[in-house]
Amino acid sequence: MNCFEARQDFRSFWRKELAPERRAAFLAHLNECSKCDGAFRIFALTAPVFHSEAEPAEAEPSRSAATVRRMPASARREGRAYRETYRSSPWLSIAAVIALFITGASAAYFSVDTPTETLSEAIHQPTQTMELVSADFPEANIDLGQ
Amino acid sequence: MPRLALARRIGWSPAVRPDEELIADALAGQTEAFSELSTRHRQRVQRLCQRFFSDQEIARDLAQEAFLKAFAALASYRAEMPFGAWLRAIVVNVCYDELRRRKRRPEELVGDFSEPELGWMQLVSTATPEELVGEAEERRESHDLAHRLLDTLKPEDRMVLVLKDSEELGVAEIAEMLGWSEAKVKIRAFRARQVLRKQAERMMNAGRARVVK
Numbered sequence: 001m002n003c004f005e006a007r008q009d010f011r012s013f014w015r016k017e018l019a020p021e022r023r024a025a026f027l028a029h030l031n032e033c034s035k036c037d038g039a040f041r042i043f044a045l046t047a048p049v050f051h052s053e054a055e056p057a058e059a060e061p062s063r064s065a066a067t068v069r070r071m072p073a074s075a076r077r078e079g080r081a082y083r084e085t086y087r088s089s090p091w092l093s094i095a096a097v098i099a100l101f102i103t104g105a106s107a108a109y110f111s112v113d114t115p116t117e118t119l120s121e122a123i124h125q126p127t128q129t130m131e132l133v134s135a136d137f138p139e140a141n142i143d144l145g146q
Numbered sequence: 147m148p149r150l151a152l153a154r155r156i157g158w159s160p161a162v163r164p165d166e167e168l169i170a171d172a173l174a175g176q177t178e179a180f181s182e183l184s185t186r187h188r189q190r191v192q193r194l195c196q197r198f199f200s201d202q203e204i205a206r207d208l209a210q211e212a213f214l215k216a217f218a219a220l221a222s223y224r225a226e227m228p229f230g231a232w233l234r235a236i237v238v239n240v241c242y243d244e245l246r247r248r249k250r251r252p253e254e255l256v257g258d259f260s261e262p263e264l265g266w267m268q269l270v271s272t273a274t275p276e277e278l279v280g281e282a283e284e285r286r287e288s289h290d291l292a293h294r295l296l297d298t299l300k301p302e303d304r305m306v307l308v309l310k311d312s313e314e315l316g317v318a319e320i321a322e323m324l325g326w327s328e329a330k331v332k333i334r335a336f337r338a339r340q341v342l343r344k345q346a347e348r349m350m351n352a353g354r355a356r357v358v359k
């Protein structure tokens with residue numbers, strides 16, 4: 001058996017469909033060809049999903065499955081109902097973004113004190129700095145220009 | 147009296163009735179006929195869903211969703227194609243939509259292995275091919291790890307690999323089912339295998355590093 005033939009037989013070997021003599025030739029080839037042996041081990045990592053007829057019972061559940069199992073049945077049902085209700089709903093994400101934006105804008109707006117005077121009042125009101133300067137300014141200096 | 151009920155009454159097994167006949171009855175309003183159809187195909191549909199998702203509850207939900215879609219679209223079924231193949235296309239679409247909805251990131255998936263997963267990885271490195279086949283059937287973690295590895299693929303790539311390697315469909319059949327060109331199917335399959343090989347090597351290295359620690 002050559003490498004090409006051996007790799008063609010990965011699937012059949014995994015599914016136990018090889019004839020005894022073909023199976024023996026396959027195993028002998030893997031034993032002597034490290035490249036095909038390595039390729040078979042890579043194949044074995046995905047084969048349980050691709051080439052098994054049924055998944056084994058969940059005796060050793062994955063951590064996420066175990067977490068879900070620890071939840072009370074009512075919570076699991078609610079979670080499932082939630083997933084069903086909101087499955088593939090892009091509008092929900094868009095609405096969440098808009099709500100977040102409105103909340104942020106409102107917070108920014110209300111965090112600043114509202115001015116008590118109108119714009120025209122603010123413009124026409126003489127500033128205190130100007131008064132102080134004019135009050136302290138010596139009279140002699142005013143006459144300098146005359 | 148509906149034909150299905152009559153058949154049961156006279157002791158004739160409805161399982162031998164062809165799919166097309168059951169479809170005609172279902173279209174005529176006999177929902178029992180469709181439940182007979184779904185019972186007939188449930189195991190195969192669920193197995194296909196399990197090739198996409200490790201969580202059996204999700205797989206069951208998706209199988210159910212696929213049957214609902216099939217029932218809703220039953221009027222569009224044409225007998226040129228076997229019912230099983232038509233149903234498979236619906237299942238694949240449902241699973242593909244769910245995969246796309248989930249959009250996982252590869253870097254989240256490789257690393258952080260549980261002890262049983264590490265044990266399985268060690269076995270993959272050291273056991274004989276015969277031992278591997280036997281152990282994979284017994285160990286749940288072999289499936290979990292395979293799913294984690296397959297989760298690193300893009301949904302399109304995973305779909306092509308499931309159809310090609312697991313369902314053993316030809317390139318032309320896959321192209322027709324997905325509405326792609328044959329070249330695209332071949333390229334996708336080739337790239338998917340390359341990615342898978344790299345991720346598998348990465349996974350094994352990460353596993354070895356954890357074992358050494």
